[in-house]
Amino acid sequence: MYDVIIIGSGPAGLTAAIYAGRAMLSALVCEKDYMGTGQISVTDRVENYPGLYGINGYDLGEKFREQAETLGAEFYEGEAESFEKTAEGWKVIFKDGSVKEGKTVIYTAGTSYRHLDVAGGEKQRISYCAVCDGFFYKDKVVAVVGGGDTALGDALYLSKLAKTVYLIHRRDEFRANKALQKKVAETDNIVPVMSAVIKEVTGGENAEGVTYTQNGEEKNIAVDGVFCAIGSVPNTQALEGVCELDESGYVKAGEDGITTAKGLFVAGDVRTTPLRQVITAAADGANALSSAEKYIMEL
Ligand SMILES: Cc1cc2nc3c(=O)[nH]c(=O)nc-3n(C[C@H](O)[C@H](O)[C@H](O)COP(=O)(O)OP(=O)(O)OC[C@H]3O[C@@H](n4cnc5c(N)ncnc54)[C@H](O)[C@@H]3O)c2cc1C
Structure with a gap:
């Protein structure tokens, strides 16, 4: 039983993992893509992340990941498919049938590309x-x-x-x-x-x-x-019926990441938020972990 199970290892998930390490909480980061670090990894040049002007997106993601690992986060390769509330916390069920258990979940699965829906647009x-x-x-x-x-x-x-x-x-x-x-x-x-x-x-x-x-x-x-490059859609299929989503499928929550499902928090691009960037995703990850920490203390 982990203190926190983090779904997704983009900037939001990895920041939550960094803050979990600093709070002495055990964290398992679950990512569907091998060693993935989210959308930023395919970006040539990031010019707006403070302190690292012009860094390559892949290198920035690697830095986040290394820091989370150094602070004790564990990693698991798997695609979360559904969630089950238990008396102790949450069961996360993966596509391959495996199950992981945590007192809390922080969902940071980001968004995917919106596909061009025209003739020949396969x-x-x-x-x-x-x-x-x-x-x-x-x-x-x-x-x-x-x-x-x-x-x-x-x-x-x-x-x-x-x-x-x-x-x-x-x-x-x-x-x-x-x-x-x-x-x-x-x-x-x-x-x-x-x-x-x-x-x-x-x-x-x-x-x-x-x-x-x-x-x-x-x-x-x-x-x-x-x-x-015509926008994106939230990766929230696994959360349908678990917590409240808005009409576009984003998880409804404020900056504290608290969702309508007790003990399940959200951070990053997948949340209802006015700005979807690395810095806001990272800030969200820190906030969601802080909410999860308070929740665990009150258990
Ligand atoms: C081309 C491009 C250029 C960009 N340039 C910039 C820029 O210059 N500056 C900037 O600040 N922002 C930029 N952004 C935006 C930035 O990348 C995102 O805001 C940020 O990555 C969001 O972080 P996140 O952690 O919320 O989600 P993501 O980065 O989307 O990470 C989510 C992770 O969750 C994983 N995942 C999804 N579903 C599951 C599941 N069911 N189970 C397990 N894992 C799952 C995904 O594989 C992914 O690794 C850019 C985005 C794109 C696409």
């Missing part, structure tokens, strides 16, 4: 990770779909590899922060395609073109690859 034709797949498009023509920070960040990253990057957005202005918008505007081989609603990704296993409507007219551009 997964094999579209990449959701520019840093992972960009290398294959050296000197080629690619399209990035989206208008937020991730889409513009991906376009900038790909502009260093690809010949041309079409940045296709359904609105007439980007949602991304002004600094990214300025960099995009200054990059010659990024071509913004605004007010464009994608109808189809054409081609076979690899994309060959994108068909879209713009001002009522149907158009097509030839591309060698399509990258998609």
